[in-house]
Amino acid sequence: MKKINHKDINDQQLVDVRTQHEYQAGHLKNALNLNPGNFKKYATYYLDVNQPVIFIVGSEEESHLEELSESADALGFTQNNGYLLIEEVPKENLKTTETIPAEDFLNKTDDFILLDVRHPDEITRPAPEKNLVNIPFENLVNDYQSLDTSKQIFTLCGSGNRSTAAASFLESKGFNPKVIEGGMKAIQEIGK
Structure with a gap:
């Protein structure tokens, strides 16, 4: 190569x-x-x-x-x-991608979109329900236009790999997403 x-x-x-x-x-x-x-x-x-x-x-x-x-x-x-x-x-x-610790995300009180990019078949740990939108990562390329551009978008997956990939795609489309550090694994740890 x-x-x-x-x-x-x-x-x-x-x-x-x-x-x-x-x-x-x-x-x-x-x-x-x-x-x-x-x-x-x-x-x-x-x-x-x-x-x-x-x-x-x-x-x-x-x-x-x-x-x-x-x-x-x-x-x-x-x-x-x-x-x-x-x-x-x-x-x-080089650009950086903004992230937010799971605990800081869970303490948010303003309006936002929580974008869960996991496929429904794989969700064993439900995401927080407030402002939740589920668009599996494989569908985001076609469905991202349904997202409200006036709201802050936080991306979420199981551990952070796909939510970072989703954020990279959304950045290329003019969005300013933040990745929830550690994904659902981190959110679940806080909930224990």
């Missing part, structure tokens, strides 16, 4: 495969956060298989590039343009 310079990025689809915490700490604008496992499961929902894809990795993830390339090929992506090392991107070109 060919290494790309950040200055050579224009209209390619950017897929940041780093962990949720690394992505949240600094990412390129409009990069979709899909870790390698989520890439296999959700890439065809969010990405055009006929458009160029660039994987954004940290030096730790370089070893996953062959596997990512094989996954992209297996999913039918026709233009795998290469990869970009995040460490080579100037810090001033």
Whole structure:
């Protein structure tokens, strides 16, 4: 896979495969956060298989590039343009994703949307019901327009991976979401 310079990025689809915490700490604008496992499961929902894809990795993830390339090929992506090392991107070109500790979220009294991106079949720990909207992550690409843009959106999943991916998608559509740190696991811990 060919290494790309950040200055050579224009209209390619950017897929940041780093962990949720690394992505949240600094990412390129409009990069979709899909870790390698989520890439296999959700890439065809969010990405055009006929458009160029660039994987954004940290030096730790370089070893996953062959596997990512094989996954992209297996999913039918026709233009795998290469990869970009995040460490080579100037810090001033990176954005951060806002997060909120679960306890702070549970203490909120203002109006907001709690966006649970888990599939209903997998919900074993129910989310708080106040202002709850459930749109499974695989459907968000088609249903995000139903969200009220005037309200703060907090994304939630089981542990934070998909809620970070959802926030990355919503950011690319002009929303300013916040990820609930630790997901339902953290909320459940507080409730004990």
